[in-house]
Amino acid sequence: MTIGCTDVTSYGIEYSTTSGFTPGTGTQVASTNLSGTTYSSTLSGLAATTTYYYIAYAVTASGTLYGTESSFITTAVVSTPTLTASALTGFGIICVGSTSSANTFEISGSNLTAGDITVGPVDGYTFSTSATGTYTATLTISQTGGTLAATTVYVQFTPTEAIDYNGDIAISGGGASSTVAVSGAGTTSTLTVTTLDSSAITANSAILHGSAVADGCGGAVSEWGIEISSAQNFPSGNSIRIPSTGNQSGYTVTATNLVQNTTYYYRAYAINGGNYVFGEQKLFYTATISAGLTVNPNPIQRGGSFNVTLSGIRAGQDYGIRLFNTAGQLVFEQFVNAQVNFISKSFTLPSKLAPGLHVLQVASPDFRIEKPVMVQ
Numbered sequence: 317m318t319i320g321c322t323d324v325t326s327y328g329i330e331y332s333t334t335s336g337f338t339p340g341t342g343t344q345v346a347s348t349n350l351s352g353t354t355y356s357s358t359l360s361g362l363a364a365t366t367t368y369y370y371i372a373y374a375v376t377a378s379g380t381l382y383g384t385e386s387s388f389i390t391t392a393v394v395s396t397p398t399l400t401a402s403a404l405t406g407f408g409i410i411c412v413g414s415t416s417s418a419n420t421f422e423i424s425g426s427n428l429t430a431g432d433i434t435v436g437p438v439d440g441y442t443f444s445t446s447a448t449g450t451y452t453a454t455l456t457i458s459q460t461g462g463t464l465a466a467t468t469v470y471v472q473f474t475p476t477e478a479i480d481y482n483g484d485i486a487i488s489g490g491g492a493s494s495t496v497a498v499s500g501a502g503t504t505s506t507l508t509v510t511t512l513d514s515s516a517i518t519a520n521s522a523i524l525h526g527s528a529v530a531d532g533c534g535g536a537v538s539e540w541g542i543e544i545s546s547a548q549n550f551p552s553g554n555s556i557r558i559p560s561t562g563n564q565s566g567y568t569v570t571a572t573n574l575v576q577n578t579t580y581y582y583r584a585y586a587i588n589g590g591n592y593v594f595g596e597q598k599l600f601y602t603a604t605i606s607a608g609l610t611v612n613p614n615p616i617q618r619g620g621s622f623n624v625t626l627s628g629i630r631a632g633q634d635y636g637i638r639l640f641n642t643a644g645q646l647v648f649e650q651f652v653n654a655q656v657n658f659i660s661k662s663f664t665l666p667s668k669l670a671p672g673l674h675v676l677q678v679a680s681p682d683f684r685i686e687k688p689v690m691v692q
Contacts, residue, residue, distance in 0.1 A: 322376040329357040330382075331370035338577035339382040361534065364393045369464035395427035397491035399464075404485070407500035409475040411533035416473040417446055419619040421496050423457070425464035428490030433457040435469055441498060444470045460489060471531035475502025489491060506534030507588040511542075511595035512566075518612075519576040519603040520623055520660035526595060528564045542569045543594075544582040552592060557585070572662045576625070605658050608685075611676055619667030626678055626685065627658040635659060637653025638677045639689070665691070 327350065332342035345357040350627065362368065368390065370385035404421040435443050435455040442451035451472050457464075475481060484495040488562055512525035528540040541559040543552070560567040564586070574580065580602065584595035605627040616622045624637055631654055639648035647669055652661055659678065669691055677686045 322378050324374045324376050329370050329376040330369050332371050333368060335369050363389050364390055366390050367657055376493055397427045397429060399425045399487055399492040399494040401494050401496045404496050404498055406571050409501045410473055410475050412475050412478055412502045418470040418472050419448050420468050420470050422466045422468055424466045425490055428461050428464055430461035431489050433459060433489035435487050436485060438483050438485050438532055440475055442472050472476050473500045478502050478504045507586055507593045509584050509586050509593045509595040509596050511584040514600040517600050518677050519605045519625055520574045521572045522600055523568050523570050524582050525568050527566050528586035530588055537564055538587045540564045540586040541609055542582050543585050544571050544580055546578060546580055548581050574602050575603050576658060576660050605660055609687045611687055615692045616665050617692055618665055618669050621662050621664050623662045626662045629657055631657050633680045637681050640675045642673055
């Protein structure tokens, strides 16, 4: 590029915010994109909504030449409206028809236009601006534009079906929008009852195990235990019901006075809100009574229970179960009507008996058998 007889060594634009500024006192921005007789410079770092004055310049060996002054006005900075929301804790599993306690999240905004902010709706959830306020399916937050200070939104969960309620809470207004993830599930399950295995099976007793786990629906569990019967698939009520006082999530009961060599069926049960819930039916087999008279345990604890078994007797007779001390005095007596050819029955020993050696006797009008036992 040559101006007159001298080559141009540099060229560009000089600008200032002062009208009629003296050339050389402004800010120069060099250019290198000369095409024919025109070129351009990109000016950056300018202030918004401001008038700038500029002139073209070119430098030669003879000096710097300037063009005539022109001007332009920068535009205003346009800020995008923004809504932001914090995370919301999930509600977990809630009983159908009940309402959870409130969880919360916060909404804030900037550069908003005037207009209400709307929260929701989402099936299963209601909203309020206070913990004890009125909860509605759609919440309206009034604002006049600009900055929205952090606003707490209270959320309650009320499932109407046993399904998942997962989704996004829509938030919109003031020229912006956002979402908050929400999760929860409804349940109608009130109680899970499980029949567990049996153990310590003898000819006349067994320890039976069960579990009853409630999830809070339907109220507290008022009773739990085991039902037992010698009939398979026995209906409720046609059984012996043995309540438990142990931990309901894993309990045991002891079934006594069972018949030897017999199949027994049992199932766990629990009562929740007045309703009976049952576990699956299981079975066990009692052992065969050994020959002769047995007393278990021996020694017998005063005030404790003991079991008497005797096989090979005559059915249909009454048998006296008697306990004599070393002086020959009768200190305990009960009667058993033997419907079969054996006896297998538990008794409770009086706590007032004196300790020491005793004789246990099983007798009928035409039969008698004795066995020494120790009372402690």
